Amino acid sequence: MSLACADHGTIVVSRNLPISSSQHIVFPSCRCPSRSQSLALLNTSPGNVVLDAACGRGHTTACLAEKACHALGADIQPQQIERARERFGHRPHVSFAVADLTRLPEKAAGVDLTPGCIDPVHCLEAAFHFGPAGRRAFLAGNHRVLRPGGRLVLVDFAWPDTALWTLAELDSHRLVRVRRGSSRTSRPRRPTLLMPLLPGSTSVPSGAGRRTLSLRWPGLAELAHEDWQDLITVIRAHQTLGRVAGYHALVCDKPAQ
Incomplete structure (x- = not known):
């Protein structure tokens, strides 16, 4: 082998x-x-x-x-x-x-x-x-x-080789497949850990929700509004791929x- x-x-x-x-x-x-x-x-x-x-x-x-x-x-x-x-x-x-x-x-x-x-x-x-x-x-x-x-x-x-959609199709902007070293250092290393804490809708979590998440990842409190939205987009991309x-x-x- x-x-x-x-x-x-x-x-x-x-x-x-x-x-x-x-x-x-x-x-x-x-x-x-x-x-x-x-x-x-x-x-x-x-x-x-x-x-x-x-x-x-x-x-x-x-x-x-x-x-x-x-x-x-x-x-x-x-x-x-x-x-x-x-x-x-x-x-x-x-x-x-x-x-x-x-x-x-x-x-x-x-x-x-x-x-x-x-x-x-x-x-x-x-x-x-x-x-x-x-x-x-x-x-x-x-x-x-x-x-x-x-x-x-x-x-x-x-x-899986049997997936109906290719990885490139579901992650067309390479948000999940970003090469290590090119992502923002303020992001959590494992964004999938945040997935269960986000609501099912596509809206960005409230200020209270962000403060709660910042207790676990203090760096989140330092993100600008645009960077916070970018992080949520990345997590949503993980959620989409996670279904397959x-x-x-x-x-x-x-x-x-």
Whole structure:
């Protein structure tokens, strides 16, 4: 068995990167699975060196360190890494680095990323944004750094081959598929988390609703009116795609030998 990446965004078994076993898990709703659900798939042990790919503001990386792992959080956005260091950089066994996950360096924040140095790799709702070439490079790079017997857990947005509409038709303005690093840094990293909190109509939530959401994402309070409307448009785009697409987890183990 081996691992490859199809152009439309789905990770498939093909003839590229050898894996010893794989699991494909389909989550029952269009919402991204919880952090605990995703981390449970890693099956980490104390002392593991874990790469949290596209870590955002670092909460997942910190959770891994709490499991007695040595956790490296990497993200292409310097603002996200700065915030992650402010929140969690003082904790033991956790480090953060600005890095392009499609072009992994040989070392980041003092952590060795040469071949075979990482026990598991975790990537939650990020690879969808890399584009076809970026996803291939991401898979190849992470396969390289995984130790023999190491595991990749990839949880992301996936599109069924049987859908009546193409992804390009339902996301014609590329609001969902925006490449990581080009979106506004004040947006929540996972806009799907806001979806259940919005009313069913297409109107922008009231001032009171925005204040409520800002308790969870303080950066929302700083958005100008035009930026707030832009954010709601992005969330609506996720809602539209969510009626057809959904979240899947791919768990792949590298051969032990």
